[in-house]
Amino acid sequence: TDVAFVLGTRPEIIKLAPVVQACQRLEVEYAIVHTGQHYSDSLDSVFFDQLELPEPDYNLGVGSSSHGEQTGRMLIGVERALTELDPDVVLVQGDTNSVLAGSIAASKMDAELGHVEAGLRSFDRSMPEETNRVVADHVAGYLFAPTEQSKAYLLDEGISEHRITVTGNTVVDALLRNREIARRKSTVLADLGLVDDDFFVMTAHRQENVDDEARFRDLLAGVERAAEAHDATVVYPVHPRARDRLEAFDIDVPERIRTVEPLEYLDFLRLSAAADLVLTDSGGVQEEACILGVPCVTMRDNTERPETIDVGANRLASTDPGQIVAAATEMLLRSGDWENPFGDGDAAERILRTLPLETRSREVAR
Ligand code: UD1
Ligand code: UDP
Numbered sequence: 577t578d579v580a581f582v583l584g585t586r587p588e589i590i591k592l593a594p595v596v597q598a599c600q601r602l603e604v605e606y607a608i609v610h611t612g613q614h615y616s617d618s619l620d621s622v623f624f625d626q627l628e629l630p631e632p633d634y635n636l637g638v639g640s641s642s643h644g645e646q647t648g649r650m651l652i653g654v655e656r657a658l659t660e661l662d663p664d665v666v667l668v669q670g671d672t673n674s675v676l677a678g679s680i681a682a683s684k685m686d687a688e689l690g691h692v693e694a695g696l697r698s699f700d701r702s703m704p705e706e707t708n709r710v711v712a713d714h715v716a717g718y719l720f721a722p723t724e725q726s727k728a729y730l731l732d733e734g735i736s737e738h739r740i741t742v743t744g745n746t747v748v749d750a751l752l753r754n755r756e757i758a759r760r761k762s763t764v765l766a767d768l769g770l771v772d773d774d775f776f777v778m779t780a781h782r783q784e785n786v787d788d789e790a791r792f793r794d795l796l797a798g799v800e801r802a803a804e805a806h807d808a809t810v811v812y813p814v815h816p817r818a819r820d821r822l823e824a825f826d827i828d829v830p831e832r833i834r835t836v837e838p839l840e841y842l843d844f845l846r847l848s849a850a851a852d853l854v855l856t857d858s859g860g861v862q863e864e865a866c867i868l869g870v871p872c873v874t875m876r877d878n879t880e881r882p883e884t885i886d887v888g889a890n891r892l893a894s895t896d897p898g899q900i901v902a903a904a905t906e907m908l909l910r911s912g913d914w915e916n917p918f919g920d921g922d923a924a925e926r927i928l929r930t931l932p933l934e935t936r937s938r939e940v941a942r
Contacts, residue, residue, distance in 0.1 A: 584613030584674030650677030695726030744919015781815030798900025
């Protein structure tokens with residue numbers, strides 16, 4: 577195998593899909609190792625179907641547990657799968673525990689490791705994702721930084737420049753490929769009885785927000801007040817982690833927030849493109865709102881996507897209700913015509929061209 581993809585969660589499936597498809601176009605041999613970190617259909621198989629990806633060659637079925645146990649089980653399974661596949665290159669994407677396991681396993685084997693979406697930093701070591709991305713960046717030989725900013729963070733940590741390539745973010749590749757398809761095919765607006773530009777979309781699933789009862793309650797109260805102030809409805813596709821916490825904390829979601837099941841990719845794209853405002857603690861959702869020209873309020877204390885703030889597409893609000901309301905009011909006045917800082921949609925091909933692949937001389941170089 578030329579390339580082995582190690583992936584395990586919703587955002588990795590979405591953001592690696594363009595790279596898998598570029599392998600198909602350029603006749604690069606590949607295999608997919610799925611850790612099984614995400615396993616519910618709504619976070620996993622619907623994305624393979626909708627993005628027309630082949631079934632994974634391996635599914636390690638690791639599932640949910642504590643960080644150490646989950647990562648440890650993945651490490652054992654990924655090492656076994658990679659030993660059988662003997663790839664030239666292993667690719668991981670982002671900052672999840674699947675990335676941590678894939679990176680550690682690959683870095684001790686006879687394969688090159690590439691990290692897609694390298695160099696993002698929140699500078700908040702209390703986030704598990706920050707540990708994961710720092711480790712992946714320091715053990716990978718090929719660092720695919722989405723922006724000059726992420727490259728600069730890597731250089732600041734002493735990583736040598738020859739390991740880094742600025743490619744843009746593959747989220748743009750995925751979005752450009754699917755935006756029109758979503759407009760044509762998705763019936764989500766009609767299904768939910770929504771009219772364009774008359775509603776907000778929110779997502780909230782991050783451990784530091786939803787596992788902390790006070791922060792989760794604050795966040796919901798802030799979104800409710802922002803919706804009241806602008807007489808809007810809010811659609812909230814609820815991630816299973818958040819669903820679990822809503823039940824455990826016995827939280828009644830406020831009236832204006834309509835909870836729905838996690839959406840398929842095309843429906844989520846259609847919904848966010850049509851929204852007045854996005855409120856989120858997700859990484860990928862901040863990027864997509866920015867690319868779609870929809871203003872975003874990020875309900876966190878920091879972001880590893882500062883480019884979105886720099887171009888005027890995003891504002892940090894923490895989970896404080898007053899700050900969420902103020903940020904929503906401010907962002908609703910923005911025009912949406914900022915530049916897209918995440919590249920031109922050719923990140924996936926740039927990544928393949930940079931990798932040391934035998935087949936490259938045949939096809940990729942053309
Ligand atoms: C993980 C990533 C996070 C990423 C998110 C994308 C880590 C440390 N976190 O968070 O960075 O933003 O994926 O969505 O890697 N669950 C299900 N079904 C599933 C998966 C999870 O019901 O298919 C529930 C379980 O109750 C589980 C909880 O969600 O305990 C958390 O799952 P986990 O994979 O540990 O982290 P995420 O919150 O999904
Ligand atoms: N997404 C989706 N359906 C939803 C919510 C999100 O398809 O109901 C997509 C969204 O388009 C984005 C990705 O999931 O591409 C973001 O993943 P998530 O928020 O789970 O993780 P993060 O980016 O924070 O790691």
